[in-house]
Amino acid sequence: MMETKTLQRKSDCEWRIPLTGKMRVPAVIYATESLIQDMDEKVREQITHVAMLPGIVKAAYAMPDAHWGYGFPIGGVAAFDPEDGVISAGGVGFDVSCGVRTLHTGLTVRQIEAVKERLADALFQTVPAGLGSRGKIHLNPAAMKAMLRGGALWAVEQGYGTPDDLDFVEEGGCMEGAVPDEVSEHAVKRQQDEMGTLGSGNHYLEVQRVAEILDEATARAFGLAHDEVVVSIHCGSRGLGHQIGTEYLKRMVVTAASHGIELPDRELACAPIRSELGQSYLGAMRSAINCALANRQIITHLVRQAFASVFPEIELPLIYDVSHNTCKVERHDVDGETRELYVHRKGATRAFGPGHAALPAAYQQTGQPVIIGGTMGTASHVLVGTSEGEALSFSSSCHGAGRAMSRHEALKRWQGRALVDSLAAEGIIIKTRTYRGVAEEAPGAYKDVDAVADAAHESGLSRRVARLTPLICIKG
């Protein structure tokens, strides 16, 4: 539980940790009083430590769903100057570019209800999910390098999806600056059976009902209508990203002193952006971003195949694909000056406002879709980036519900089989290979995602557009 006494309250949803000790900039937490009180004290400690890193610009930010991570809190955002700033493997996370993409089905809830069990079975059989599952795609070394360079663009070139999809993926589906040669053989080997797999833990594939529209005009622009059905895919860069995170975390810890970096905590291992190690990590991390984008693109193809087995001729166009664990070079306004910055978002979503050059034409007027994943029993949300988000958080918003308790505690409180049965009684089909995994991911183990979305809305980080509720969940 976080004590609010030492925080300066700036507004209903903005709390400031003033400069103290070795902090170079203040830290800001965006949350309601209730969410702040439920946050682990470690969030304050970690975001304060982030504010001590060299070259940090303006402030270190924690999003409304922030929780205890390693190094950076999950839900942490920090931007660094290219000349004297650092890049941190712990500030990106192990699951590089873990993210969510959402697809239109063009179907109504009534159409889905008629075939729900058959559709759930088709998705469960088609998309490899859970620990130990293997993908059907095995890449030789040349193809692996092409995938790491090309991302979702590469996947589309291989026949997974259509070129139109790429307009609705950050970076047009291909992260520039990827250097596959910086990816170790170990990382490549760890990926060999994992292309097109969902993974485990909090990863999922969900068929969702558009249960509520809060912003009609923006919903229309995103193609969302009440009682229509969408599909969301949550997964990341799989073994390749995990191995890159592991390897660079160690290299950054071991070399920090030689770079003159005093780490407030080992977990904050980082390297100067301009250093050989910093550049090496950038090349590898960008390759992992492409791996995640390719992975979600291949899974999209599999989802389309599964849907087509039930609804022939269906298309499932992409609404948007957001990445959560990244460091990207972006231009932002700092005290009236436009500066190039290295923006770390760990468990946080890029949320560009209207008119941003990086957005597709279809979303120029509205701003970027921000997709906030819930749990298998609770809502997910679609929000939209705002103009004011630029000044608030370098155009960043939250990414999900955020855990409220440990997996350990969840296992004590819930039984997987009983959870699956009770969700079935509510009309939600859960397909899983692990009941223990279901218990660890119990909806009650997470914060109230509606409260998180409200806090993002109230603080101006992004605005609520639609609320989605689960119909089918394939658990990773």
Add this chain to the structure above:
Amino acid sequence: MIGRWEHFPHGADIGVRGIAPTLEGAFEQTALALSAIVVDPDSLDAREEVALRCEAPDAELLLADWLNALIYEMATQRMLFGRFEVHLDGTRLSATAWGQPIAPERQELTVEPKGATYTALSVRQDDDGLWNAECVVDV
């Protein structure tokens, strides 16, 4: 393998802890705690043998390296391990892990460890002489 292992709570991930009269034993028990994230280690038919080596500047980084070496073997050899023998020479580790191939169709597997982090990373000897090795594993 003398000693015991346990999991400790972390907000999003899972803490693993090994406790034993020797440092080697604590490393072995922490490895069992890692396996127990995925499956009940006692349920494994731990017959296949894998050799591992790693080296790090200090005991704590060595613990993280050891667990990460196991995670790598679990992922690439598609194996689960239920028995370990660790030898330490300063900050060099050599070990044998015994396990079996992953069989998702026959075993209930919970969640995949992504990597051992430096969160709550600690290797220490308590007042009773017992060694305690622990860290948080990202899942």
